[in-house]
Every structure is written in structure tokens, then in C-alpha cells.
Amino acid sequence: MEQTRIITISREFGSGGRSIGKALAQRLGIAYYDKELVKQVALETGFDPQFVEERGEFAGKTSWLTWIVDQGAGTPGVMNGLNATDFLWTIQREVILRLADKEPCVIVGRCADYILRERKDCLHAFIHADMAFRADRIVRLYGESENSPEKRLQDKDARRRINYKHFTHREWGMCQNYHITLDSGVVGIQRCVDILAWLYGQGREG
Amino acid sequence: MEQTRIITISREFGSGGRSIGKALAQRLGIAYYDKELVKQVALETGFDPQFVEERGEFAGKTSWLTWIVDQGAGTPGVMNGLNATDFLWTIQREVILRLADKEPCVIVGRCADYILRERKDCLHAFIHADMAFRADRIVRLYGESENSPEKRLQDKDARRRINYKHFTHREWGMCQNYHITLDSGVVGIQRCVDILAWLYGQGREG
Numbered sequence: 020m021e022q023t024r025i026i027t028i029s030r031e032f033g034s035g036g037r038s039i040g041k042a043l044a045q046r047l048g049i050a051y052y053d054k055e056l057v058k059q060v061a062l063e064t065g066f067d068p069q070f071v072e073e074r075g076e077f078a079g080k081t082s083w084l085t086w087i088v089d090q091g092a093g094t095p096g097v098m099n100g101l102n103a104t105d106f107l108w109t110i111q112r113e114v115i116l117r118l119a120d121k122e123p124c125v126i127v128g129r130c131a132d133y134i135l136r137e138r139k140d141c142l143h144a145f146i147h148a149d150m151a152f153r154a155d156r157i158v159r160l161y162g163e164s165e166n167s168p169e170k171r172l173q174d175k176d177a178r179r180r181i182n183y184k185h186f187t188h189r190e191w192g193m194c195q196n197y198h199i200t201l202d203s204g205v206v207g208i209q210r211c212v213d214i215l216a217w218l219y220g221q222g223r224e225g
Numbered sequence: 226m227e228q229t230r231i232i233t234i235s236r237e238f239g240s241g242g243r244s245i246g247k248a249l250a251q252r253l254g255i256a257y258y259d260k261e262l263v264k265q266v267a268l269e270t271g272f273d274p275q276f277v278e279e280r281g282e283f284a285g286k287t288s289w290l291t292w293i294v295d296q297g298a299g300t301p302g303v304m305n306g307l308n309a310t311d312f313l314w315t316i317q318r319e320v321i322l323r324l325a326d327k328e329p330c331v332i333v334g335r336c337a338d339y340i341l342r343e344r345k346d347c348l349h350a351f352i353h354a355d356m357a358f359r360a361d362r363i364v365r366l367y368g369e370s371e372n373s374p375e376k377r378l379q380d381k382d383a384r385r386r387i388n389y390k391h392f393t394h395r396e397w398g399m400c401q402n403y404h405i406t407l408d409s410g411v412v413g414i415q416r417c418v419d420i421l422a423w424l425y426g427q428g429r430e431g
Contacts, residue, residue: 142411145400147400147401152431192399192400192401193398193399193400194351194353194398194399194400194403194406195353195398195408197400197406197408198407198408198411198412199405199406199407199408199412200400200403200405200406201404201405202401202403202404202405204430204431205348205404205429205430205431206404206405206424206429206430207427207430207431210424210427210430214420214423214424217420218412218416218420221413221416223411223412224410224411224412224413224416225358225410225411225413
């Protein structure tokens, strides 16, 4: 029986994966890394946090800032000749590996499941839900005013999928990549926390 | 909150999905359908149980019996002109729908997750595990004497995947098709039963 120290949570946009991660870390009394991780990566790369936030998980150009940073990315010496996205990946990977060594924690997103796949003290979870549940949730919680929250969800999911595939060569959402996946719309967000907290306490069988 | 009456369990070969299903049904005191379902379908189709067992989940020809039944399948009137595999699917689907109406139960395999996807009283689970765990398990439990249990696992998985895709047009093992997926090698078979039994008792959130 291996002790679990780290839980990674990957999630579909709007499924409540971040809320689950936060509540879980609080319940277990361990660190929670999401925005904090972004800040750390921004600090180490010199990139703007907004750029790190967007490019750390999403493929494709998303803002003028992304575009400007990418333009400067070819500058020799600055980033060992890597383009901005690959440079960001490298630093983000290092930060995640370091955090995992440092302390028990919950890490949300950023391909942490893949980056920490060889460690035997991790539990990798994926949270998803159907379109109706997620659309209702983002409109309610984030005050989305768009006519089509479904379109926004599809776009976000597609960009996370492409980003994940690009860096991991794996399919986003294939259950074989995770120890547990949960439909938060059917299981319920609170019960997702209950199950993950219980599993954390139980440790890993193999 | 919807009451859960039925649990469907899809699984990778050797992952312990069937053992989990049996233990779960026993724990919850509800019916368990696997071989019983095969017998019922055999009775209603007139097919040999061995043919139903193989063709009910696996794509491809697997025995002389399968071959013989397929040869006779075009006989007009006998099976409404359907070939043996499609005819079997139709009857199997009807049996599963009927069982779900009849009583609370656990149903293992046979695309039951897809067939019962519209019902709001089902919990759909998928059980998987890595190759080493499954290979060790089939050698230990089923006394497999082959040199390469890994090859057998890959073959079985591939045939289940093709069969599932053919009838459901969905990807086997995509977590979005299930309310919960579990890695039985890491979570542990007993704890998979614990989690599913607990979730059954909690009912569905949405």
C-alpha cells in the first residue's frame, strides 16, 4: 500500500473541477496549486501571468499578449531557442515536479497527471459533466452573458484537448490516463470531494 | 435527487470488473446479470450460449460455432433478414431493457451503458487497469498458461472496442460515456466495490 501525497485534477471547463480541488485541499489540510502555480511560473519565466494562464493549458492564440510574446520568442539566448509555448511548458513542468517533491498538494490542470505519471504517490482524477450542467454552471457562477455558453465550452474543451495531445501524445479524457474519473453533474460536486478525500486517506493499492 | 436502481459495469478484460459487479450486487442485495443474461438471450434467439457469450461483446470470428451460425444467418424469415450478429444485438438489447424495467440490478458488459443511456436511474461505471496488473491477474485467477497474457489482453480489448464502436458509434473507455471510471489496480478491487456501493446508496444528483 502506497501513501498518496498528491492529487492531480484535470477537468472539462465548467465541470467544477477547480471547486472540487479547492474543497478537497481544504478538507485534507494540504496545499492547493492552480493560480499559485501560474504566479510561480510567471515569476520564473518572466512572462505575464495572463500569458501563463492562457498558454499553460490552452492551444491557439487567445489574446494580443499571447501574440506579442510569441513574436519575441525566437530571440536567441533568451529561451534557449525554444518558442514561447515550449519554453513555458518546460518551466511549468519543472515547477510542477518541484511542488510535488516539496509537499502534499492538490494540483489542478496543466497536464500534471502526465508530468507526474511515474510517481507512485499520486492519485490522478478527471472531472467532467454534460453540456447542459456545465452551461448552466458557467452562466450562474461566472455570470457569462453570451448567447451560447455551449459554444464557449466546446471551444475551451477543444483547446485543452489539443494542448494536452501536443505535449503528452495522449488523448484527453481517455479513462486509462486517470485513476478515477467522475461525472460531477450526476455524482454531485460535494460527493466528488467526498470520494476523492476518502481515496486519498486510503492510499494506493498498486 | 434521483434514486439509482441499476449499475452497469463495462470493463477491460482482466481488470476485475466482473468480480466487482458480483460483490457489489451481493453487498446491495440486488440481482446480478452476466451469465444469466447470456442464458436468457440464448433462450430467446435459439443460439448456443457459447455463441451469445462470444458475439455479445466481441467483434470478429472466434470459433467454428460462430462461423457455422453466421453461415446460416441469411436464411429468410428466421431472423428478419438480419445477420446473426445484428440479430443477436437486437435481442440482447431487448433483454437488457426488460431486465432494467424488471428489478434493481448490476449488469456487466454488453454495451448496457449505451442501451440504458436515457434512463435516469442508472449509474454507469467503467473499470480498467494497467497491463501488468491484468496480466498477473488472469494468469493467477484463470490459470492462463500462455506465454503472452499481454497479447491475449490486447486482443480481447481490441475486439471489445470494435464491437462497442460498431453498435454505439462511441469510443470505448472515453470517460464522458460513464459516470465513474476506476483503475482497479491502483484503487483496489475491494475499494471499487466500496465506492460504487456508496454511490448507489446516495442516488444521482442529476
